Amino acid sequence: MAVTTMIGAKIHRREDPRLVSGEGRYVDDFTRPGTVFLSVVRSPFAHALVKSIDITQATKAPGVVAVYTYKDFAKVLSGTMPVTPSFVAEKKQIPPRFPIAEKEVVYQGEPVAVVLAETKYQASDASNLIDVEYEQLPAVMDLDKALEAKSPKVHSDGPDNLGWDLTYIPDDPAVMKEAEVVIKARILQQRLAPTSMETRGVLAEYSKPDGTMTVWMSSQSPHFVRLFLGGAMGIPENRLRVISPDVGGGFGAKISPYSEDWLVPAAAKLSGRPVKWIESRTESLLTTTHGRGQVFEVEAGAKKDGTLVFIKATQYLDIGAYMGTFAAFQACACLLAGGAYNWKHVAARTVGVLTNKVPTDPYRGAGRPEATHLCERAIDLLAGELKMDPAELRRKNFITTFPHTNHFGLVFDSGAYEKAMDMAMGIAGYEKLRKEQEEGRKKGKYLGIGMSSWIEICGFGPSAATAPATGGIALVESAQVRVFPTGSVAVYVGTHSHGQGHDTTFPQIVADTLGVPYDSIELRHGDTAEGPAFGYGTYGSRSLAVGGMAVHKASKKVVDKARKIAAHLFEAAEEDVAFDQGHFYVKGSPDKRKAFGEVAFASYGAGLPEGMEQGLEAVAYYDPSNFVWPFGTHIAVVEVDTQTGHVDLKRYIAVDDCGNIINPMIVDGQIHGGVAQGISQALYEEIIYDDESGQMRTGTFTDYLVPSANEFPVFELGRTITPSPTNELGVKGIGEAGTIASSIAIINAVCDALSPFGIKHVDMPASPDRIWKLIHDAQAGSNHGKEARK
Amino acid sequence: MKHKVSTTVNGTRREHEVESRLLLVHYLRDVVGLTGTHIGCDTSQCGACTILVDGKAVKSCTMFAVQAEGKNLTTIEGMAKDGELHPLQQAFWDEHGLQCGYCTPGFIMAAAYLLEQNPNPTEDEIRRGLEGNLCRCTGYVNIVKSVQAAAKTMGGARAKPTGHQAVTAGGE
Numbered sequence A: 001m002a003v004t005t006m007i008g009a010k011i012h013r014r015e016d017p018r019l020v021s022g023e024g025r026y027v028d029d030f031t032r033p034g035t036v037f038l039s040v041v042r043s044p045f046a047h048a049l050v051k052s053i054d055i056t057q058a059t060k061a062p063g064v065v066a067v068y069t070y071k072d073f074a075k076v077l078s079g080t081m082p083v084t085p086s087f088v089a090e091k092k093q094i095p096p097r098f099p100i101a102e103k104e105v106v107y108q109g110e111p112v113a114v115v116l117a118e119t120k121y122q123a124s125d126a127s128n129l130i131d132v133e134y135e136q137l138p139a140v141m142d143l144d145k146a147l148e149a150k151s152p153k154v155h156s157d158g159p160d161n162l163g164w165d166l167t168y169i170p171d172d173p174a175v176m177k178e179a180e181v182v183i184k185a186r187i188l189q190q191r192l193a194p195t196s197m198e199t200r201g202v203l204a205e206y207s208k209p210d211g212t213m214t215v216w217m218s219s220q221s222p223h224f225v226r227l228f229l230g231g232a233m234g235i236p237e238n239r240l241r242v243i244s245p246d247v248g249g250g251f252g253a254k255i256s257p258y259s260e261d262w263l264v265p266a267a268a269k270l271s272g273r274p275v276k277w278i279e280s281r282t283e284s285l286l287t288t289t290h291g292r293g294q295v296f297e298v299e300a301g302a303k304k305d306g307t308l309v310f311i312k313a314t315q316y317l318d319i320g321a322y323m324g325t326f327a328a329f330q331a332c333a334c335l336l337a338g339g340a341y342n343w344k345h346v347a348a349r350t351v352g353v354l355t356n357k358v359p360t361d362p363y364r365g366a367g368r369p370e371a372t373h374l375c376e377r378a379i380d381l382l383a384g385e386l387k388m389d390p391a392e393l394r395r396k397n398f399i400t401t402f403p404h405t406n407h408f409g410l411v412f413d414s415g416a417y418e419k420a421m422d423m424a425m426g427i428a429g430y431e432k433l434r435k436e437q438e439e440g441r442k443k444g445k446y447l448g449i450g451m452s453s454w455i456e457i458c459g460f461g462p463s464a465a466t467a468p469a470t471g472g473i474a475l476v477e478s479a480q481v482r483v484f485p486t487g488s489v490a491v492y493v494g495t496h497s498h499g500q501g502h503d504t505t506f507p508q509i510v511a512d513t514l515g516v517p518y519d520s521i522e523l524r525h526g527d528t529a530e531g532p533a534f535g536y537g538t539y540g541s542r543s544l545a546v547g548g549m550a551v552h553k554a555s556k557k558v559v560d561k562a563r564k565i566a567a568h569l570f571e572a573a574e575e576d577v578a579f580d581q582g583h584f585y586v587k588g589s590p591d592k593r594k595a596f597g598e599v600a601f602a603s604y605g606a607g608l609p610e611g612m613e614q615g616l617e618a619v620a621y622y623d624p625s626n627f628v629w630p631f632g633t634h635i636a637v638v639e640v641d642t643q644t645g646h647v648d649l650k651r652y653i654a655v656d657d658c659g660n661i662i663n664p665m666i667v668d669g670q671i672h673g674g675v676a677q678g679i680s681q682a683l684y685e686e687i688i689y690d691d692e693s694g695q696m697r698t699g700t701f702t703d704y705l706v707p708s709a710n711e712f713p714v715f716e717l718g719r720t721i722t723p724s725p726t727n728e729l730g731v732k733g734i735g736e737a738g739t740i741a742s743s744i745a746i747i748n749a750v751c752d753a754l755s756p757f758g759i760k761h762v763d764m765p766a767s768p769d770r771i772w773k774l775i776h777d778a779q780a781g782s783n784h785g786k787e788a789r790k
Numbered sequence B: 001m002k003h004k005v006s007t008t009v010n011g012t013r014r015e016h017e018v019e020s021r022l023l024l025v026h027y028l029r030d031v032v033g034l035t036g037t038h039i040g041c042d043t044s045q046c047g048a049c050t051i052l053v054d055g056k057a058v059k060s061c062t063m064f065a066v067q068a069e070g071k072n073l074t075t076i077e078g079m080a081k082d083g084e085l086h087p088l089q090q091a092f093w094d095e096h097g098l099q100c101g102y103c104t105p106g107f108i109m110a111a112a113y114l115l116e117q118n119p120n121p122t123e124d125e126i127r128r129g130l131e132g133n134l135c136r137c138t139g140y141v142n143i144v145k146s147v148q149a150a151a152k153t154m155g156g157a158r159a160k161p162t163g164h165q166a167v168t169a170g171g172e
């Protein structure tokens, strides 16, 4: 391999000039001649029977081209929306889902009819003229009540409301008895709206003569959409093109296919016109899959000397009304319940519960923030019982030898947990902070210091592990490297960049592997008509560790062929030809050399080695041998105003280790954004439904609080580098790390600040009213650390 | 009923017949054809649609096109001059002030007005001044840095840092 020069360099992003100039192209920026606009008529109820739909007035409204309901779509769409079996083997029930309701609506916002009109204003006007007669049914909203035998059912024809129930590892009562201190906690992971700033959107154009469909869509995984949509519409892949152009953020909510992803192309086929639909923010909060939505019962025990003994977690996951395509993935929280520590026993069980709400699905971190939260809270609670400093309890129990196989058979590839923690404590000035805290308390100033030593499984993933979990498609990744005759290079990848900077980082890898100038390399992604036959998309912090490795592998294949050609030109044996800094030469005579570009030109000409075909391009699929395992320690410093309940985040320190780094600027940016999202969960965001009516109460940004610049401090970052032994680049992943670590760093800090009041538990978001009530109750002596609201 | 509306957009006179209820942001995107101004919400809270109206930052989803009659409008497409990026555009690029880029035009327009009003803002003033804009990708760290850097190139002294500086220790 060429000497590394680009890998690790802080290169400014080449996607930025167009994005800062207003020349980014997102779905809503595309249009086709004759485009009509689609507006969706949605159920206002969480649960109801659809008795009748009267479209007469709407069809007569100005500009209306067509109105379609279930019976129209049933002519062009077949089957049900896809659900991957994912990590949960024993599935009890997967309610079948068609993209539009027929007789029963099961969550607020479920599509009932669509209107097509010449302008978006006309489409929206006419959708108000559709008269749907509903008969309301009781809505199932609460997880506990949903599991009771007498509960109403989410689907009136369903057997009950249990989605799944799986015990990964049962209790070990003998081990539990060894514990000398035991803690218990009930941890609520509120529902969150992923909230990319660009909502979802679809534009579809069907050519009847050719039988071809082109779909522009805001998606993290256009190839998956093509696969599933092609199946539903009976269009083979070679006639269905899905283009995911610039995408304004995904955060996991643009992986799974949605109703509209089916309805818009189907409407294009039915109407013979290009059709566009752009989600409104309210539609987004109502109908784009939510994240989290889980309750954990946690129990953990330790010896008096601080040796950890057992941790036991039961996850109750609010599935919503249908199973999200990758919903069961979130059960991976169970597999990481033990976190970064040695435990004698780890027990875990997951229970999926159906409710009359929009489905949950992966949201940045998906299962791993939840795991980190429960484990790191348990550690702090145990430290409290043991009267040990939480950092010392962590230090005493960290896993220190790698590879490490955890209780669930997962193999942690590399780590240096103590080193990252020490660095974080150093940046924070931990000892000094503890003194400040002590001093402050005497004066009624409540400082809290919260720590989170996180680990992560990412880089999804090895085919042997992922294919059974996805229904046969392994989550490997593809890349194609094409070298043109004059030496410029185009790279096509199956991943999708929507803020991660792949246009910059992947060419950095190629530049080093091929030894050609960075500027001569172009990256292309997001169009299923280009590049390898299949791509697997961007999610689960996989793009670099899997996609980047596919790029590296395809580049090496190109170098291998080029070396053969060079040897032929030198009339030397292949083994005697060296490749360095983009030049080939015969070992021992580096002065007589041939540039990569010269060899590229020769590859398209005559006189190649016997039997060799012309051309210099290669496709590679990379199947990793293991997942990759980033880690780190974050420290939050908060001050709680006991008069108002306000939590002031004073400092945030993040030390993360994601193995080798391609571009440090981009890594830091990913951490910033991830940390902000976890802080937002801890302090601000929450999707709230009315428990009785099933109506969402947080349907706009007025009620769903996405924080602005004014709510955050500057984040103080540190970094250790422990290369991954799993892949040749030594890389891991960083897209989700910040979110995985940060919610519990904040909550541990808030609990630490409130410990003088005997408060041991704070639900998220730790809003002023909630904190004020906790303090108030504690002072009134009516509460000893248990929060009234569950 | 349609109304005639004439505006100047990025220095060019525009005349159109529009519906009275057409929002200014839809006018810019769908009628004038400038799609750099984005839409991120229904309730005028995200700031993705921010433009300058007679030099003042305005969320273009809060105005009707007809209200822009006779006004001078500047959108993100009008920021670069003679093929050179505006110092704010350059600073967002240099400081990695964007990831997906969806919020970016709105931030740049809001920041342009902020710096016009206060050429030498403190970190705090920048954070408060950009409160009307939401970004979901960056955690705002580098957006603040971008505005500080632009303030410097545009003539204001470097914004005074408050609180802790972004640092990356070790590893590199």
Ligand code: FES
Pocket: B038, B039, B040, B041, B042, B043, B044, B045, B046, B047, B048, B049, B050, B059, B060, B061, B062
């Ligand atoms: S679109 Fe959100 S403020 Fe205008």
Ligand code: FES
Pocket: A197, A248, A249, A499, B097, B098, B099, B100, B101, B102, B103, B104, B134, B135, B136, B137, B138
């Ligand atoms: S860069 Fe994506 S929303 Fe700001």
